[in-house]
Amino acid sequence: MARAYGGTRAGASEAAAAAARQRSSGGLRPERERGDAKRRPPVDLPRRRLRVSSAFMAVLHVLTVPNPILSKKCRPVGPGEFGEELARFASDLAETMYAAPGVGLAAPQVGDLRRLVVIDPGNCTREQDDDGRPTNPRFLALVNPQVIEASKEMMIYEEGCLSVPDFEENVSRPRRVHIRYLDESGKPHQKWFEGYDAIVVQHEMDHLEGVVILDRVSRLKKGRYLQKRQKVRVRNDGSLEY
Numbered sequence: 687m688a689r690a691y692g693g694t695r696a697g698a699s700e701a702a703a704a705a706a707r708q709r710s711s712g713g714l715r716p717e718r719e720r721g722d723a724k725r726r727p728p729v730d731l732p733r734r735r736l737r738v739s740s741a742f743m744a745v746l747h748v749l750t751v752p753n754p755i756l757s758k759k760c761r762p763v764g765p766g767e768f769g770e771e772l773a774r775f776a777s778d779l780a781e782t783m784y785a786a787p788g789v790g791l792a793a794p795q796v797g798d799l800r801r802l803v804v805i806d807p808g809n810c811t812r813e814q815d816d817d818g819r820p821t822n823p824r825f826l827a828l829v830n831p832q833v834i835e836a837s838k839e840m841m842i843y844e845e846g847c848l849s850v851p852d853f854e855e856n857v858s859r860p861r862r863v864h865i866r867y868l869d870e871s872g873k874p875h876q877k878w879f880e881g882y883d884a885i886v887v888q889h890e891m892d893h894l895e896g897v898v899i900l901d902r903v904s905r906l907k908k909g910r911y912l913q914k915r916q917k918v919r920v921r922n923d924g925s926l927e928y
């Protein structure tokens with residue numbers, strides 16, 4: 687399988703590719719993406735750039751390892767915290783995700799330790815009209831998400847993460863998860879996520895526990911990666927020295 691970086695594409699595991707093929711034929715994906723199942727993006731790096739246009743949205747700075755904030759457990763959003771500020775933050779998080787570009791982003795990745803993640807509806811739960819086009823192209827925000835049931839069947843996917851640049855790792859996770867969450871307005875929902883959608887939501891929920899994909903590899907491999915990153919120095923002109 688081919689690999690590349692820089693927001694273009696990267697390879698998926700055979701299992702994930704098979705799942706994506708199966709799902710493509712099931713009509714869950716937009717028409718224009720069908721037949722392209724082998725070229726599935728890793729979790730945080732889709733090849734197709736999407737934008738949400740709004741003068742009120744802001745692209746936030748995405749933290750990368752070894753920033754200690756990424757290792758912190760996030761706190762639940764309280765009942766009194768729902769409202770305009772939270773909705774705006776969810777929109778900003780989505781805008782940041784699309785700008786990266788990514789298919790999912792968790793609040794701690796922009797330095798906010800509230801239990802909130804956003805996912806890309808284009809890769810997850812977008813409904814389609816008769817022509818296979820999305821009828822509701824909005825992102826999905828999940829506040830205080832909890833797994834209430836998970837399949838025994840596992841799925842391996844080669845995941846990438848915006849907070850762990852230039853790194854991919856095969857991660858095994860349940861193929862289906864039932865998630866309970868609140869939306870930006872505090873309304874409760876329960877939803878099953880399957881295949882790639884399940885991978886994305888579980889990856890983002892890991893961030894709320896202070897876990898990144900780098901925590902799923904051996905200490906040796908993690909150490910090597912961090913050492914390599916810390917050797918990178920930013921020169922005065924903004925270029926990188928290795």
Ligand code: NI
Nearest residue numbers: 730847848849
């Ligand atoms: Ni991530």
